[in-house]
Amino acid sequence: MRLALDGDQVAYKMLLAALVPHVRGRVRHVLARAGRGQADVEDIVQETLLAVHLKRATWDRSMPLTPWLNAVTRHKTIDLLRRVGARGEVDLDDAVETLAAPEEGGERQLDVHRMLSALDGRQRHIVEQVSLAGRSAAEVGGQLGMSEGAVRVALHRALKKLARTFKGRTDANR
């Protein structure tokens, strides 16, 4: 994490990949303790990773990483439970979804496409090129006739918007 925070992208990628199973385990644990279905696990994992990324400066380098990571994960999981819980009649929905939808199934994909539609055309293009096609900011810039810096700014705004959409989505789309 320390290397990653200094801007080492390879280290950062390895770190994030290593965090995923841990975060997924924590999310499952918190959901199970709340007596909830596991249908939202992958959504919460992604929302947590986004938060880990956007809030990484709040980790104090002199402290161990795990308590910080667990606090972010717990916060995001409970936040979703609270939003969903306020709607009522959720347990049945979730139970049905858990039975019906395999992990990362069609239902989830649709949800994310709806989220991406919150972005404007250019932001969305950048997000898709980087995430799905695996291009770097410089490559996408060449494609769009934008500077690498401008692509990065657009990408950063898109990520913040995605984080806000994650928060609003539960109320809007359910």
Next chain:
Amino acid sequence: MRTDDMLELLVQDLPNQPRPVSAILLRWWPAAATLAGGGFLAITGVRPDLIAAGLTPTLVKLMLGALIALSAISGALDLSRPEAQASAASKWLLAVVGFLGLIVATDLLRHGLDGWWARLFGKGIITCLTLVPALAALPLVASLTILRRGATTEPMAAGALAGLASAGLAILAYGLFCNEDSPLFVATWYSLAALIVGLAGAALGRAVLRW
């Protein structure tokens, strides 16, 4: 989007390095307070009898303001980390409580209980309860705006601490203007004014410090 695809997004965004909350806060929050407090004193001026009244009462006010500001802002900064807890972050406020106790004890030891009523209720109560929150408003908004970059899991407590801290800075300016010197007055009404701002901060924090 699969989780692996999202990692690609985050990795490409790594060069946008966020700065630590403390660095931004310690730069802009005092600036907002200086603007509000300095502007206020530029209009009203400090109390004309600042020297004549003896400097001790004013020093007590300034020490109280500084103590509230420092203890509360360090707590608010602490709470910008998600794993921090409200109780631990608030513990420095005990220093403020101790200082208030010292002020009251000094007053009572020196003057006894005779006339404590008159020493408690001065003429400046309304002024104090109005001007301190008014002067704290700008630094409160500034600190909450900056704390939004943090990741507190205790938004009400973090907002309350930001409110108390901003009231502390407001007291630094107001203390140079206020001519009520009774320690009982200062300990009671300055604290109440700070608590009002703290409550406002808690309510605002609950709304704006969620993430």
